[in-house]
Every structure is written in C-alpha cells, then in structure tokens.
Amino acid sequence: MITERRNLIRTLLGGGFVASLAAFLYPVIRFMNPPSVSEASVNEVPGGKIQDLKPNSGKIVKFGNRPVLLVRVSETEWRAFSAVCTHLNCTVQYQEQRRQIWCACHNGFYDLNGNVVSGPPPKALDEYVARVRGDEVVISRRA
Amino acid sequence: MEGAKANTGGLSGWLEERLGLSAIREFLAHKTVPVHSGTMWYYFGGITLFLFVIQVLTGILLLLYYRPTTTEAYESVQFIVTRVQFGWLVRSIHSWSANLMIFTAMVHMFSVVFLRSYRRPREVTWLSGIALLCLALGFGFSGYLLPWNTISYFATKVGTDMAASLPGIGPALARFLRGGEDVGGATLTRFFGFHVAVLPGLTTVLLLVHLILVQKQGISSPPWVERKFQAQGGKAPQMPFFPNFFLREMMAWYAALAVLGSLAAIFPWELGEKADPFASAPAGIRPEWYFLAPFYTLKLIPSHVAFLEGELLGLLGFGLLAVFWILLPFWATNRQGMERTRLVTGAGVALLAYLATFSLLGYYK
Ligand code: HEM
Ligand code: FES
Numbered sequence: 001m002i003t004e005r006r007n008l009i010r011t012l013l014g015g016g017f018v019a020s021l022a023a024f025l026y027p028v029i030r031f032m033n034p035p036s037v038s039e040a041s042v043n044e045v046p047g048g049k050i051q052d053l054k055p056n057s058g059k060i061v062k063f064g065n066r067p068v069l070l071v072r073v074s075e076t077e078w079r080a081f082s083a084v085c086t087h088l089n090c091t092v093q094y095q096e097q098r099r100q101i102w103c104a105c106h107n108g109f110y111d112l113n114g115n116v117v118s119g120p121p122p123k124a125l126d127e128y129v130a131r132v133r134g135d136e137v138v139i140s141r142r143a
Numbered sequence: 144m145e146g147a148k149a150n151t152g153g154l155s156g157w158l159e160e161r162l163g164l165s166a167i168r169e170f171l172a173h174k175t176v177p178v179h180s181g182t183m184w185y186y187f188g189g190i191t192l193f194l195f196v197i198q199v200l201t202g203i204l205l206l207l208y209y210r211p212t213t214t215e216a217y218e219s220v221q222f223i224v225t226r227v228q229f230g231w232l233v234r235s236i237h238s239w240s241a242n243l244m245i246f247t248a249m250v251h252m253f254s255v256v257f258l259r260s261y262r263r264p265r266e267v268t269w270l271s272g273i274a275l276l277c278l279a280l281g282f283g284f285s286g287y288l289l290p291w292n293t294i295s296y297f298a299t300k301v302g303t304d305m306a307a308s309l310p311g312i313g314p315a316l317a318r319f320l321r322g323g324e325d326v327g328g329a330t331l332t333r334f335f336g337f338h339v340a341v342l343p344g345l346t347t348v349l350l351l352v353h354l355i356l357v358q359k360q361g362i363s364s365p366p367w368v369e370r371k372f373q374a375q376g377g378k379a380p381q382m383p384f385f386p387n388f389f390l391r392e393m394m395a396w397y398a399a400l401a402v403l404g405s406l407a408a409i410f411p412w413e414l415g416e417k418a419d420p421f422a423s424a425p426a427g428i429r430p431e432w433y434f435l436a437p438f439y440t441l442k443l444i445p446s447h448v449a450f451l452e453g454e455l456l457g458l459l460g461f462g463l464l465a466v467f468w469i470l471l472p473f474w475a476t477n478r479q480g481m482e483r484t485r486l487v488t489g490a491g492v493a494l495l496a497y498l499a500t501f502s503l504l505g506y507y508k
Contacts, residue, residue: 033315034322034329060421065325067421083423087454088441089304089325090297093423104424105301106442120453122446 039064047080047130047137058094058101061139067091068128068139069101073112080128080139081114087121101125170358175381176388177364184254185362185388186395187247193396194244195346197403198282201237202339209289211335213328216291217417224414231411238412240403241283245433247399248276256471256491260363262482266472268356271349273469278346283431285338291331296418298430299334300326305441308454327420366482429505436498437461439505468494 042064053059058071060083067083071094081101083091090105100117101110108119115124129140159165176185208227210219223230252272255261261269288299303326307317322329364379372379382388430438437457444453451459467474468490475487 032319034318037323060423062421069423085424087446088301088308090300090424090428091420091422104426104428105297106438116446120441120444120446122452122454 044138044140047078047139050132050135050137053137056096056099060091060093063128063139069094069125070130070137070139071101071112076132078130078132078137079112080130081110082126082128084125085121086116086123086125087119092125171385172383174358174361174384176362176384177368178380178382179364179368181254181258181365184250184258186392187251187254188357189392190395190399191244191247191251192350193399194240194247194403195350197240198237198244199343201233201240202343204233205237206339211289211331213291213331213418216289216331217414220290220414224411232407235407235410235412236403237286239407239410241286242431242433243399243403243406245276245279245283248279249433252276253491253495256487258363258365259475259482259484259487260365261472261475262363262366263472263476265356265360265363268353268360269472270469271353271356275346275349275353278342278349280433282338282342282346283433285334285342287431288331288334289338290414291418292415293418293422293425294415294428296326296420297424297428298434299330302430302434303330305454305458308452309458310455432502432506435505436501439501439508442505464494 045061045063045068047061047070048059053070053072055072055074058069060067061070061080062068069081069083069092071079071081073079081092083093085092085103085105085108087103087106087108090103092101092103092108092110095102095109098109099112101112101114102108103110103119103121106120108121109117110121110125111117113124114127116122127142129142131138131140176182205223208219208223208230210216220234223234225231227233255269255272284299284302287295289295303317303320306320307313309316318324320330320333321327322333368379429435440460441454441457444457446453448456471487471490474483476482
C-alpha cells in the first residue's frame with residue numbers, strides 16, 4: 001500500500017517534471033526557428049544601359065534579394081544566370097579571358113549556358129532571360 | 144603550518160571558520176605532476192585556459208563599441224581600430240589570441256593522444272575536451288563574421304551551406320544557423336548572440352567539468368614511464384603542483400603573452416572590405432587556417448562521385464573521421480584490455496599529417 005502510494009507520487013513528480021521541462025523547451029525551440037519572411041516577388045528588373053557593359057564582360061544585378069549575373073557575350077547577345085554557385089552558395093563572376101563563369105570559392109567553372117565545365121559545382125546555374133528593350137537590358141525570370 | 148585546527152585565532156582563524164580554505168591548501172599540497180621527458184606538454188592545457196581568459200576580457204572590451212547590424216558592424220569595427228585609443232590593439236589581441244587558442248588546444252589534444260592520457264578512467268575528460276575544442280571552433284566561426292567584411296561574409300555562406308547539404312536535417316539546420324534563408328542581417332544578429340552569450344555560457348560549464356575531472360583524477364603518467372619505474376620497484380618521479388609546477392606554468396603564460404603581444408602589435412589584424420551581398424566572391428578567398436584542410440579537400444572532390452554529390456561525400460567523410468576521433472579512448476583498447484598502441488599512434492600521426500599538408504596546400508594553392 002505504502003510502496004504503491006510512493007510509486008504513484010514518484011510518477012506524478014517525475015511526469016510533472018518532464019512535462020514542465022517540455023513546456024519550457026518547446027517554445028524555446030520554436031522561438032529559435034526563424035519565421036519565414038515573404039520575399040518581395042520580383043519578375044523583372046532593369047539591367048542597366050546597353051553601353052554601360054562592354055561585349056565579353058559581366059556584372060552582378062540585384063534581382064529582388066538575389067544576385068543575378070548579367071553577361072554581354074557579344075555586341076548583340078546577352079545572357080543572365082543566377083549568380084549563386086550551385087556548390088556552396090558563393091557569388092560567381094564572369095571571367096573574360098576564359099569566356100566562362102567562375103566561382104572563386106572552390107574554383108568552379110561554368111560555360112555560357114550555365115553548365116558546369118569543371119570544379120566541384122554539382123548542377124548548372126539557373127538561367128534568366130535577358131532582353132534588350134530600347135537602350136536598356138531587362139532581366140526576367142524564365143517562364 | 145600544523146594543520147587547520149591549530150590556527151583558530153585572529154583573522155585567519157575567523158576566515159577559516161567561515162570559508163574552510165585549509166581544505167584547498169591541503170589539496171594543493173598533495174597534488175603532483177609527473178616528471179619525465181614529455182612534461183612540457185602538460186603546459187598546453189593551461190596556456191589554452193589563459194588565452195580563453197584573454198578572449199573573455201578583450202571580448203568584453205570590444206562589446207563596448209561593437210554594433211551587430213549589417214549597416215553598422217563594419218563601421219563600428221573600423222571605429223574601434225581607427226578612433227578608439229588602443230582599439231586596434233584590443234581587436235588585434237582578440238583575433239590573434241583566438242587563433243593561438245585554437246592552436247594550443249590542438250597541441251594539447253595531440254599531446255593527450257601521444258602521451259596516452261585518454262586511457263581509463265579519463266574517457267569523459269577526453270570527451271569534454273573534444274567538446275571544448277568544438278566550442279572554440281564555434282567561437283572562431285561566429286566571431287569571424289562579426290566585422291561583416293567580404294571574406295567573412297563568403298566564409299559564412301560556404302560554411303552554412305555545407306550544413307544545408309547534410310541529408311535530412313540539413314536545410315533546417317542551415318536555416319537555424321542563418322536565421323533565415325540566406326546569410327544576411329539576421330545571421331549577423333544570431334552569430335553575435337552565439338558568440339557573446341551562448342558559447343561563453345556553454346564553454347564555462349564545460350570548462351568547469353573538464354577542470355574538475357582533471358583535479359579529481361590527477362595528471363597521468365605515460366605508460367612507458369610507469370612501466371620503467373615499476374620494473375625498478377619504485378614510483379615515477381613527481382613534482383609538487385604548488386609551487387613548482389604552478390610557477391613554471393606562470394612562466395609559460397608569460398611566454399604566451401609575449402608571443403601574443405608581439406604578434407598583435409607587429410601584425411595588426413586586418414579589417415578588409417565591407418561585405419556586399421551583391422558582389423562576386425573575390426579571387427583568393429579562403430577561410431581561417433583551422434578550416435583550411437576541409438576547405439582544400441572540398442576543392443579537390445569532383446562534383447559527383449558515383450551516385451553522390453561531391454560535397455555530400457566530403458561531409459560524410461569528415462563526419463566519419465570526426466566520430467572515429469571522438470571515440471578514440473573507446474577503441475584504443477581491445478576486448479582483452481590490451482592497448483592498441485600502434486593503431487593510436489598511427490591514427491594520430493595520420494591525422495596530423497593530413498591536417499598539416501592539406502592546410503599548407505589550401506594556403507598556397
Ligand atoms: C566571452 C567571450 C567573448 C566575447 C564577449 C567576444 C566578443 C567579440 C566581439 C564583440 C567581436 C567583434 C569585434 C571584432 O570583430 O573585432 C568579436 C570578434 C571575434 N571573436 Fe570574440 N568574443 C569572445 C570570445 C572569443 C573566443 C573564445 C574566440 C575564439 C576561439 C573568439 C574569436 C573571435 C574572432 C575570430 C573574431 C573576429 C575578429 C575580427 O576579425 O575582428 N572570441 N568577439
Ligand atoms: S561555392 Fe562555388 S565552387 Fe564552391
């Protein structure tokens with residue numbers, strides 16, 4: 001009888017302790033998980049005046065809150081890629097001598113279609129659409 | 144002195160009754176340290192502790208001016224090093240001491256391996272030491288971002304993205320570390336919180352555990368020293384901890400302070416350029432020296448090996464290596480209780496060789 005009562009009290013105390021602990025920890029863990037902030041959805045951004053970018057060169061353009069690499073391949077040909085390296089997230093750049101896209105972090109190279117040429121990146125860069133409108137380049141998401 | 148009870152009058156008696164300090168004195172009087180050809184390695188744990196204290200003190204000083212936001216962090220560190228009197232020195236000491244501390248912690252760890260101090264009953268001490276080294280690396284990684292310069296920005300992008308490529312928990316872990324989808328202001332705030340509150344708290348607790356265990360178990364002699372003197376029917380020579388070892392340790396701290404002071408004054412830590420999330424990663428980017436070996440390994444692994452992505456393979460490799468190393472005291476003896484001496488030495492030498500060559504390659508290539 002006494003031991004039964006003792007066991008009951010022990011269970012109640014232990015269970016209460018565990019329950020309180022869980023009641024503290026659960027909100028703490030949820031608190032540490034950052035809420036998702038809705039990204040301003042951008043579909044199109046201006047990429048600057050045509051004459052500002054020489055043929056065989058590239059620059060980074062803000063696309064919402066992500067960087068996009070705009071490349072002027074030749075006098076008339078423009079391309080745009082996500083500038084986020086598919087390996088570990090660094091921001092890539094255009095390399096004029098090799099006419100390729102280069103990531104300085106672990107020496108990854110992509111060609112002008114965004115495909116991996118060498119180095120550790122596992123996937124091609126996402127492609128965007130670059131169009132000339134008047135004397136301006138416009139970058140947009142691919143449909 | 145004739146024991147505690149004799150001394151009951153005056154101030155010391157009054158204090159003794161209230162604080163019981165004679166127990167500590169008694170304890171210190173009996174604590175000894177083994178004397179042999181490897182005794183110098185026993186100083187490195189203490190030097191690491193000393194450098195940690197310097198980190199706490201200089202870190203608190205930096206806190207008086209530092210501001211953890213993307214618009215102000217870089218400028219506040221610039222203010223510290225250009226306008227605040229001795230600001231450049233305090234920051235330089237904090238940065239150099241961080242690096243020296245990780246270095247001495249590693250020396251300490253390898254000395255434990257080669258002197259075989261991890262043996263029974265010191266397995267938990269080993270584990271707490273490994274945890275402390277991880278915390279030190281966490282301090283280094285989180286502190287590195289705080290000045291919000293280009294190099295630290297990309298180092299953090301790469302480091303947190305490595306976490307993201309872990310199977311299963313990866314994406315959630317990366318979100319937790321970054322405080323969002325990508326490295327930005329939320330990451331800086333978070334890393335600041337880790338760096339100045341979470342990690343110091345955890346480190347203090349673990350440091351206490353580590354030190355209490357060391358006190359409880361005493362300092363071990365290497366087995367070959369024990370064997371030699373057992374064969375002669377005696378005990379291995381010891382020196383009293385206080386004052387003999389203690390004063391030597393103080394000299395070691397002085398030497399560490401001299402090295403630290405010279406490095407900090409002669410090579411003031413650079414600040415670099417302010418991070419710009421819309422700039423390409425610059426050429427020649429690389430992490431702090433203690434992350435160079437994994438960094439260079441990642442550079443070498445091709446994008447796909449069989450059906451696995453290269454980075455995942457690299458991570459799995461590092462993970463396995465880490466587990467193997469953490470569990471060292473548990474595979475260092477076989478079921479019959481025989482020590483696998485050669486295996487441990489071989490593993491230690493191999494790990495050292497890997498770290499040294501890959502760090503050098505990562506630095507120069
Ligand atoms: C309670 C202890 C600590 C506090 C309050 C603290 C505080 C700070 C603050 C405010 C900064 C930003 C200022 C700056 O960048 O110069 C900083 C940077 C840094 N901390 Fe700490 N810290 C502490 C311990 C440590 C430890 C133990 C380590 C290393 C093992 C460490 C490594 C670093 C590094 C590498 C930086 C970047 C330095 C730079 O490039 O400017 N800190 N710390
Ligand atoms: S992050 Fe681009 S190659 Fe590694």
